[in-house]
Amino acid sequence: MERAAEDLRFLTGEGQWPEAEKERRESDNKPTLTFNALPQFVRKITGQIRQINPAIKVSAADSEASGDVSEIYEGLIREIEYRCDAPSIYESAAESAASCGIGNFRIRTDYCDHVGFDQHILIERVFNPFAVFYDPRAKEPTRQDAEFAFIIEQMRLDDFKESYPEADASDFADGKLPTWWSDWRGGETITIAEYYWREFEEYEIAVTEMGQVIKGPFPKELRLARKRTVRKPKIMWAKITGSDVLEGPTRVVGEYIPVIAVTGEEIHIGETVYRSGAIRHAKDSQVSYNIMRTASVETTLLQPRAPYLVTPKQISGLEGFWSEANNANRPYLPYNVDEKAPGIPARATPPVASSGLLQEAQVAAEDMKRTIGIYDASLGARSNETSGVAIQSRQKEAEISNSIYSDNMVKSVAHAGRVIVSMIPEVYDAQRIIRILGEDAQEKLVEINKLMLSQNGIVTSNDLRVGRYAVRVSVGPTYDSKRQEASAGMLDLMQRIPQAAPIIADLVAGSQEWPDADRIAERLRKTIPPNLLDDDEKTKDDPQAQMMAQQQAQQAQQQAQMQQAAVQADIDKKVADAAKAKAEAAKSEIEAQEAAVRLQLLIRQLNVAQTAPMPVQQANPGLMPY
Numbered sequence: 126m127e128r129a130a131e132d133l134r135f136l137t138g139e140g141q142w143p144e145a146e147k148e149r150r151e152s153d154n155k156p157t158l159t160f161n162a163l164p165q166f167v168r169k170i171t172g173q174i175r176q177i178n179p180a181i182k183v184s185a186a187d188s189e190a191s192g193d194v195s196e197i198y199e200g201l202i203r204e205i206e207y208r209c210d211a212p213s214i215y216e217s218a219a220e221s222a223a224s225c226g227i228g229n230f231r232i233r234t235d236y237c238d239h240v241g242f243d244q245h246i247l248i249e250r251v252f253n254p255f256a257v258f259y260d261p262r263a264k265e266p267t268r269q270d271a272e273f274a275f276i277i278e279q280m281r282l283d284d285f286k287e288s289y290p291e292a293d294a295s296d297f298a299d300g301k302l303p304t305w306w307s308d309w310r311g312g313e314t315i316t317i318a319e320y321y322w323r324e325f326e327e328y329e330i331a332v333t334e335m336g337q338v339i340k341g342p343f344p345k346e347l348r349l350a351r352k353r354t355v356r357k358p359k360i361m362w363a364k365i366t367g368s369d370v371l372e373g374p375t376r377v378v379g380e381y382i383p384v385i386a387v388t389g390e391e392i393h394i395g396e397t398v399y400r401s402g403a404i405r406h407a408k409d410s411q412v413s414y415n416i417m418r419t420a421s422v423e424t425t426l427l428q429p430r431a432p433y434l435v436t437p438k439q440i441s442g443l444e445g446f447w448s449e450a451n452n453a454n455r456p457y458l459p460y461n462v463d464e465k466a467p468g469i470p471a472r473a474t475p476p477v478a479s480s481g482l483l484q485e486a487q488v489a490a491e492d493m494k495r496t497i498g499i500y501d502a503s504l505g506a507r508s509n510e511t512s513g514v515a516i517q518s519r520q521k522e523a524e525i526s527n528s529i530y531s532d533n534m535v536k537s538v539a540h541a542g543r544v545i546v547s548m549i550p551e552v553y554d555a556q557r558i559i560r561i562l563g564e565d566a567q568e569k570l571v572e573i574n575k576l577m578l579s580q581n582g583i584v585t586s587n588d589l590r591v592g593r594y595a596v597r598v599s600v601g602p603t604y605d606s607k608r609q610e611a612s613a614g615m616l617d618l619m620q621r622i623p624q625a626a627p628i629i630a631d632l633v634a635g636s637q638e639w640p641d642a643d644r645i646a647e648r649l650r651k652t653i654p655p656n657l658l659d660d661d662e663k664t665k666d667d668p669q670a671q672m673m674a675q676q677q678a679q680q681a682q683q684q685a686q687m688q689q690a691a692v693q694a695d696i697d698k699k700v701a702d703a704a705k706a707k708a709e710a711a712k713s714e715i716e717a718q719e720a721a722v723r724l725q726l727l728i729r730q731l732n733v734a735q736t737a738p739m740p741v742q743q744a745n746p747g748l749m750p751y
Contacts (some may be wrong), residue, residue, distance in 0.1 A: 126255055128405070129225035135408050136163055136224050141415055158419040162490065163404045163411055166497045171220045174531050177215040177600040179215065181206075181542035182566075190592030196586060197571055198594055200561025200582070202545055203215065215541075219534040220388040220576055221254045223527075226253040226390070229257045230537075231276065232383040232544050234552055244552050246545055251276065257384060262391070266533045268386040273322040274383060279314045293369040307428040309382045317371065320363045321382045325356040349598040369644050378551040381544045390529055403527060406496040414489035421482040430477035438468055498701035500525055550590045614637040614694055 134140040138161040183190060183198040206212070214230045221228030229251040237243045251257055256277050263271035285294060294315055329341035331352035343349060358380045363373030377383065389402045404411075416654050430451040439460045446458055460470055465588050521726045553559065555575045563569060575586040585591075615633045619626045633654065635646035 129400075130404070132402055132404055132408070135411065136161075136167065136404060143409075143412070146416075155642060156419055156423060157415075158422060160418050161411070162414065162493060163407060164266060164492070165330050165405070166403060166499050167220065167223050169224045169499050170527050170530055172315065173527070174223075175212075175216055176532055177531055178212075179181075179535050179538040179598045179600050180599050181538065181545075181595050182599055183542070183546065184597070186593040186595040188593055194587060194592065195594055197573065197589065198546060198549060200569065200571075201549065202542060203562040203564075203566075204560050205246050205248060207566075208245075209247045214248055214250045215387075215534055217250055217540055217597050218537065219530055222387045222389040222533065223403045223530045225254055226388065226402045226405070228254050228387045230385055230387075230541075232548070234378060234548065242404060243557060244557075246548055248541065251384075251632070259384075259386065264398075266386070266390075266391070267537045268389045269381060269540050269543075270383070273320070273383060274382050274384045274740040275321075276319040277316050278318075282313050282315055282551065285315050285317070285620060289371050292371055294366065303467060315366060318365055320365050321377070321384060322361050324359045324361055324707070326359050327354055327356050329353070330355050340539065345644045372533055378642060379544055379547040381540070383549060385541055385544070387534050387535050389533070403530070407493045410489045410492035410496060414486055414493070417482050417486035417489060421478065421486065422477050424478050424482070427476050429475070431472045433470045434473055435460070435470040438464045439466065448620045452606065454705075475661065520626055535600060539598040540598060542598065546594050546596055553589050618685060632740050656658055 131140065141159050141161065142157050150157050181199065181202050183195045183202065187263050188476065218228030218230050231249050231251055233247055233249065234244050235247055237245050244354060258275040258277070260271035260273050262270075268274070280288075283295060285292070286414055320457075329343070330338055330342055331341065331349040332338055332348055333347055336350075341352075343352070360377040360379060361374050362377045362383055363375070364371040389400060392399045433447065435447070439462075441461055445460055446455065449455070450458060458470075530628070540651045553573060553682050556572070558570050558572050561569050561571055570589060573587045573589050577584055577586050612633070615629060615636060619629070619633065631646045631649040634642055634649055
């Protein structure tokens, strides 16, 4: 961190002179000039980064996902990026990586407004590159493999006590301060931190003999083909001080820690990581350039200020005039005649400009270019290359030598897409209307998670909660740039093949950005033979065809309404039949219960009759038994 902070100070022009040398020269009233050449190299790298235009693409990743929903995901991500000015956030983090080795940004959720409970996703900048601490064991450039991360900020003690009156403002306990976090508390401020960490929820899943995947616990009688233990990540968040928890802990939506790093060049030596930006190894060349250029300027300044060779007698009583001889433009300098020193006072031989100083300054400037990998042609200066191909080749070499910064930014943008995709099902989990953006930046309102009736019952349309979706990043020109290139290509085609001009004139006019370009294209389309137009273009220019298309659309809509009404009637009939059957079943069950009760009473009476004692009969001599 100390070397990264020194890199940023060098980039601003501070600290480019060794302190001891600077103090010595200032005490002798000598200049310490700074010719800061480093910002131009960083601007060149960030200029290359701004041209790649990373775009997040979403595609279906399993059988439950659909292409239509993936387009909604992609359009929603574009809308989030547009609303948050995400390109500026990505570029700022990449510029920080090129300057000091690392930059960061974050993703979080918040309520859309103050009157409801709908939430949306936000992409935010982390201005201080040293405010984020990742798990030291994380190795990925994006730090997506970190098990925890901190985002720290300094807060005044008065504000802290007002916001958290019951919180403990003390420091870590003695000996408990982490070695990598040495500035927790100082003066009238206190450091608070947002703490993210990853937990895991463990459970078992199994595959039945029919191929169905189910989640445990499993019935004992169910026969399973195989099973395994799953560890599902769960992201937690809390706001803490060195000795107290201010807010949380609470669960954060998604499966990833929503803090993303953009790194510079990293070299792994064993378990130690050396991270640097573009200017780390150019600092010595910058110091050497400052010293040589300052010495050369100092020599040049001393040439018209060479000291006078005089005797004490020649200037006796005239010291005031001679002490200001090099500072004031006096019309004359009086002197006394000294018999021992004939002649008039004269200047000493002035110092001669050293070609060695200028040569060393030039070598230092070349050293800066070599260590960074950017040369004159890439910086826009005139160089030995004379042809456009040679200049482009040199510029291409510079882009390749510093491509690690743009590559790492693309990786970070791709991980940001994965973070957002994992958040979307939980943030946009209810039926609502959202705005999405197309690739051409056209807005569109889409209703998501909508319940609809079908022949199979109730289904959900545009369900963002079902299926898995994959993320990739494409780089290249923006839609407007592609449109301009297409327009230039069509104009060139018309010049090369003039006979094609009447056929494609309407397309060429429609691709222009003039006022009323669409109206010009419509008028030109009317002059094209109908057999050269597509069916939709014929319909667009033919009022009768448009009317027929509208009638067909109305008929299709009426048929759809009739079908929906028929489906609804069928569903209502099935619901009524089910209710009737349920009522009859309930009635039959009551009758069966009553019959069972009567049967039980009858059985009980029979049992009582069988166990009762029989009455004894008296013998009657006049009656004979049967």
